Amino acid sequence: YGKLGYNYATHVFDVQAKMIPNFETNSLDVELSTIDNAPVYYTLDGTVPTVSSTKYDGKFSIRENTEIKAMAIREGGNTSKVLSEKINASKASYKPVTLLTTPDPNYRYTGEGMLVDGLFGNSTNYKTGKWMGFKGENIVAIIDMLEPTEISTAQIRNCVVTGDWIFDASEIVLESSDNDSVFTVVNSQKLLDANTTHWSDITTHTLSFDPVTARYFRLTVKPTVMPAWHPGKGSKGYVFIDEISLN
Known part of the structure; x- marks a missing residue:
């Protein structure tokens, strides 16, 4: 297209990534592609790929903290935009997760595996597919660590x-539970939103406690009742989360 002098959307030729947790291998399966099957090169240490980097030849798996960078390098040295994705693995990553709450169908995306895929939302754009949304309900998720695991x-x-x-x-x-039946409270935290006007941000909430060993962990996230200054006052708001990390 460029040689013919056409204007076109170059982003359609960028590298696309599909990253799905594999609960059988307890890893993140990564597939890379381009619209024209161009050669793709990638790194796992955060450096920008070159033709000397690993050439993509099929699905590969990740289990640890990783920064993937991938780039299509076409004939003549034409390169695509660099795809970059950080994997933030925890002890819960790629472990079977059961979601006891139904997400809003518009914000379910790839399902409960999103909560343990090690992928964070990068902005407050909640429509990117990185954030799972729930409308006015307690979010309840049970993670099976597969064996007794210590976390704090x-x-x-x-x-x-x-x-x-x-x-x-x-x-x-x-x-926590040893049998997925009887659960004992490990820790809890109440959160207060003192804002009196609209705001947007990514918030991080961490529970810290003495080490606990168990096979199953159940996390409940409760929504906020919208305050008096908001048009939806008195109703429970949406809650969007991207990841559950246990360490």
Whole structure:
């Protein structure tokens, strides 16, 4: 197209990535592609790829903290925009997760695996497919660590855009169990939103506690009742989360 002098959207020739947690191998499966099957080169250490980097030849798996960078290098040395994605692995990453709450169908995307895929939302744009949204309900998720595992922190991240009725969580509760039946509270935290006007941000909430060993962990995230200054006052807001991290 360039040689013919045409104007065109160059982003359609960028590298696309599909990253899905594999609960059988407990890893993140990564697939890279381009619209024209151009050669793709990638790195796993955050450096910009060159033709000397690893050439993509099929799906590969990741289990640890990684920064993927990938780029298509076409004939004549023409390069695409660099695709960049950080993997933030925790002990919960790629472990089977059961979601006991139904997400809003518009914001379910690839399903419960999103909550343990190690991928963070990079902005308050909650429509990117990185944030899972729930409308006015307690979010309840059970993570099967597959074997007794010691943890001392639990972390979630919320996307807040109050102008779109999306609020921060009001409370987080972590419980543990050895049999997925009887759960004991490990720790909890109530959160207070003192803002009196609209705001948007990514919030991070961390529970810290003495080490606990268990196979199953149940996390409950409670929504906020929208305040008097908001048009939706008295109703429960949306809650959007991208990841549950246990360490």
